[in-house]
Amino acid sequence: MITAAAVALADAEGLDAVTMRRVAAEVGAGVMSLYSYAPDKETLLELMVDHVSGELTVTDPPSGDWRADLKTVARLQRAHMLRHPWLPAALSTRRVPGPNTLAFLEHVLAVLRPTGLDGAAKLEVFAQITAFVAGYVAHEIAQAAVSRSPDRAAAEGRYLAAVAADGCHPELAEALSAPGRPLTPRRHLHPFPQPPDRRPRY
Amino acid sequence: MITAAAVALADAEGLDAVTMRRVAAEVGAGVMSLYSYAPDKETLLELMVDHVSGELTVTDPPSGDWRADLKTVARLQRAHMLRHPWLPAALSTRRVPGPNTLAFLEHVLAVLRPTGLDGAAKLEVFAQITAFVAGYVAHEIAQAAVSRSPDRAAAEGRYLAAVAADGCHPELAEALSAPGRPLTPRRHLHPFPQPPDRRPRY
DNA sequence: TCTATTCTCGTACGATGTACGAGAATAGAG
DNA sequence: CTCTATTCTCGTACATCGTACGAGAATAGA
Numbered sequence: 001m002i003t004a005a006a007v008a009l010a011d012a013e014g015l016d017a018v019t020m021r022r023v024a025a026e027v028g029a030g031v032m033s034l035y036s037y038a039p040d041k042e043t044l045l046e047l048m049v050d051h052v053s054g055e056l057t058v059t060d061p062p063s064g065d066w067r068a069d070l071k072t073v074a075r076l077q078r079a080h081m082l083r084h085p086w087l088p089a090a091l092s093t094r095r096v097p098g099p100n101t102l103a104f105l106e107h108v109l110a111v112l113r114p115t116g117l118d119g120a121a122k123l124e125v126f127a128q129i130t131a132f133v134a135g136y137v138a139h140e141i142a143q144a145a146v147s148r149s150p151d152r153a154a155a156e157g158r159y160l161a162a163v164a165a166d167g168c169h170p171e172l173a174e175a176l177s178a179p180g181r182p183l184t185p186r187r188h189l190h191p192f193p194q195p196p197d198r199r200p201r202y
Numbered sequence: 203m204i205t206a207a208a209v210a211l212a213d214a215e216g217l218d219a220v221t222m223r224r225v226a227a228e229v230g231a232g233v234m235s236l237y238s239y240a241p242d243k244e245t246l247l248e249l250m251v252d253h254v255s256g257e258l259t260v261t262d263p264p265s266g267d268w269r270a271d272l273k274t275v276a277r278l279q280r281a282h283m284l285r286h287p288w289l290p291a292a293l294s295t296r297r298v299p300g301p302n303t304l305a306f307l308e309h310v311l312a313v314l315r316p317t318g319l320d321g322a323a324k325l326e327v328f329a330q331i332t333a334f335v336a337g338y339v340a341h342e343i344a345q346a347a348v349s350r351s352p353d354r355a356a357a358e359g360r361y362l363a364a365v366a367a368d369g370c371h372p373e374l375a376e377a378l379s380a381p382g383r384p385l386t387p388r389r390h391l392h393p394f395p396q397p398p399d400r401r402p403r404y
Numbered sequence: 405t406c407t408a409t410t411c412t413c414g415t416a417c418g419a420t421g422t423a424c425g426a427g428a429a430t431a432g433a434g
Numbered sequence: 435c436t437c438t439a440t441t442c443t444c445g446t447a448c449a450t451c452g453t454a455c456g457a458g459a460a461t462a463g464a
Binding site: 102103106135138143146175 | 294298304325326333361365371374376377
Binding site: 412413423430 | 436438439440441442443444445446449450451452455456457460461462463464
């Protein structure tokens with residue numbers, strides 16, 4: 001399956017590695033053959049997103065405690081996005097929801113039933129939670145990537161330290177100095193794969 | 203100024219219009235001259251983001267009520283991003299904060315002082331609020347763009363209606379049918395309005 | 405078996421970011 | 435003022451991207 005190959009590629013080497021040529025090579029087909037499967041790359045990305053969304057299967061029915069259920073939903077999404085670190089970026093442009101996404105949405109709507117919100121509001125809550133988790137995980141991933149390249153982390157640390165030392169940013173100075181951990185990465189559920197570190201500069 | 207030209211271009215024609223050639227033409231210089239100003243396009247984007255962040259000037263000092271202050275901060279950011287609709291996309295990759303961003307961060311840190319959070323947590327709160335607002339506004343903008351092209355909106359509406367009619371998505375069916383508005387764009391006029399009041403306390 | 409239809413995909417085109425280095429402009433020294 | 439050295443400007447060129455086009459291969463129908 002073309003979509004699966006594209007997903008594997010994105011998982012292994014990042015979203016930038018997903019080019020039509022590369023996917024075609026991975027599948028063992030000509031480049032233009034992909035266009036009989038998806039009319040353009042944008043659509044292929046949609047297919048990828050929905051494909052991995054198939055992993056978002058919820059077994060337990062809503063408990064009735066929508067706050068707790070939403071927490072579970074968000075945790076599920078976070079784990080999902082950590083497993084596919086390209087997801088936050090792929091979700092950053094609006095996409096029409098595929099069947100797997102709709103199945104998950106169906107569950108979230110059921111979770112939200114006790115809130116008494118109207119339909120539009122529930123849909124909005126879903127979109128907002130997804131966006132929030134995406135932003136959170138994107139931050140997590142970026143942070144981890146920075147920490148992984150010590151020179152960049154050091155450069156940024158020096159830069160911020162210099163700013164903090166200029167006297168115009170007392171709050172920042174305090175925030176950076178106070179605890180032992182300056183900018184700690186948090187424990188992530190699974191070790192997640194990472195695209196090769198680009199951007200040598202700075 | 204090169205950055206200002208790039209910002210004007212992005213404001214007028216979107217982030218995709220910001221190409222090195224285009225910016226150079228706008229400034230009346232050769233393409234490669236831009237590279238004596240910023241080492242690469244990524245950096246130019248950083249400069250653009252920080253440039254417009256200069257508009258985020260906060261006059262009032264923190265009131266002491268950090269919830270209210272954070273609400274104000276978020277509203278300010280939202281108005282800012284609606285004024286520069288390319289911002290959410292530009293913020294989606296991690297950037298090192300420039301001076302204007304740092305000035306704003308300084309204010310948010312002051313706002314967060316009464317929370318008693320440690321420095322790292324405060325920084326995280328800032329990042330999360332920014333990411334959340336970016337996601338929110340991105341959704342708003344995308345929604346508005348969809349509504350603006352009636353054929354696409356109709357196609358999506360038909361698609362969702364078909365899914366809702368298949369019997370496997372009762373919650374979705376109800377969510378789409380219930381109120382008069384199926385997927386309504388919200389009012390995003392200049393005096394920043396308030397999305398319908400939700401349960402505030404958490 | 406011959407024709408018609410569909411599928412596959414090699415080639416080519418217009419973008420893009422940017423490396424390279426030739427020329428223009430400026431500065432310093434005599 | 436002249437000549438050289440240094441810096442700035444930027445035209446050209448290249449690799450890479452998405453994808454339009456249409457020639458050939460494969461398949462189906464008669």
